[in-house]
Amino acid sequence: MPENAFLETGCYGPVLEDSEFEFIRHVVGENAGIVLGPNKRQLVQGRLARRLRELGLRSYQAYCDHLRRSGPEELVGLINALTTNVTAFFRENHHFEALASYMLPEAMLRNASSRRLRVWSAGCSTGEEAYCVAMTGVDVVPPAGWDFKVLATDIDSEVIAFAQQGVYPLDRVASLPSERLRNSFQKGGGAQVGKAIVKAQLRAIVTFRVLNLLHAWPMHGPFDVILCRNVMIYFDQATRERLVNRFTEMLAPGGYLCIGHAESLHNLDAPLRAVGRTIYRRSGGEAHGS
Ligand SMILES: C[S@@+](CC[C@H](N)C(=O)[O-])C[C@H]1O[C@@H](n2cnc3c(N)ncnc32)[C@H](O)[C@@H]1O
Structure with missing residues (x-):
């Protein structure tokens, strides 16, 4: 170990040299x-x-040698280690309010004959965002006759495995109103004591999949709403622009894209119109307030 390891990193351990960092x-x-x-x-x-x-x-x-040798296999380990998975239930709540007040009601009007509603949580991390979409959906979509589904994807296989369980430590749900807690979670027992478990009815609405947003997308859409929040912040301008255009193609006419609070589509060439704080709409369909 180089002598300066502690000074450079605050702890003893190997030091990442410039060439390795570049790689x-x-x-x-x-x-x-x-x-x-x-x-x-x-x-x-x-x-x-x-x-x-x-x-x-x-x-x-x-490690770099191992990465070169193992290729795609270790790439997952690398990306899992480097991605920032911070999230929370009802984070940036204005999107869930908009979902309930006009995004889903408009989609119900538009899709009255197919009775199909689709929302995509792209970069869903540990699943809180996707379950919040499901919770909001069951509040406003009539229980009978509608096929309401949420697709939730992330590049990180570990967060997807966690999200699929739908089991959260109590501190992650502590700030939720008690009615929301009662309606959406059950108390864990046995090995899950002290945990909150998303109710089966909500888990059945959400499908979790590992998906790198930069790769081909296996699904066809169209989606009525896409949330890609606090993900594009890591990407360069060209990657963001390509991604936003691909999201737009996946949206139904009149569908909505929600992005994170620190993100903006300003200066991006994409056929979307800003309609609210970090909310964008694809043209066509019946607009909110029009
Ligand atoms: C900060 S979390 C955002 C979670 C949630 N959307 C929210 O706003 O609370 C960012 C997520 O984006 C995922 N991510 C980063 N790059 C990605 C990529 N190329 N494809 C898919 N997901 C990616 C990370 O794994 C991470 O879980």
């Missing part, structure tokens, strides 16, 4: 569209330290 930046940029600026070296070193321990490797050089 990892390149791999992550090419494969996940994630842009790691030069100031992210410490962060990458910190996040990958655990991965090195899991693999029993003693240096980042050895």
Whole structure:
């Protein structure tokens, strides 16, 4: 271990050298569209330290060699280690209010004959966002006669595995109103004591899948609403523009795209109109307030 390891990282452990950082930046940029600026070296070193321990490797050089040799297999481990999965139930609640007050009601008018409603949570992390869409949907979509489904995808296989369980530590649901808690969760027993479990009726609405947004999408759509919140923040402008155009093609005419609070489609060439705070609408269909 180089002598300066503690000074550089705040803890003893291998140091990520410039050439190794450059290689990892390149791999992550090419494969996940994630842009790691030069100031992210410490962060990458910190996040990958655990991965090195899991693999029993003693240096980042050895890790880079392993990455070169194992290809797509370790790419998943790398991306899982580097992605930021912060999320929360009803985070940026104005989107769920809009979903209930006009996005789903408009889609119900538009889809009166097919009676099909589709929402995509793209970059869903541990599933809170997707379950909130399901909870909001059951509040406003009549229980009989509507085929209401949520697709939830993320590049990170570990968060998808967690989300599929629908089991959350109590502190993650502590801030929810008690009526929401009662209606949407049951108390865990046995091995799940002290946990809140999303009710089966809601879990049945959501399908979780691993999906890299930069790759081909197997689904056909159209979606009435797409949420891609706090994901594009990692991408460069060209990747964002391509992605937003692909989202637009996946939206039904009159469908909505919701993005995160720190994101904007300003300066992006995409056929969407801003209709609210971080809410964009594809033209066509019956508009809210028109
Ligand atoms: C900060 S979380 C956002 C979670 C949720 N949408 C929200 O706003 O609360 C960002 C998520 O984007 C995912 N992500 C990053 N790059 C991705 C890519 N290329 N394809 C799919 N998901 C990606 C990460 O794995 C992470 O779970």
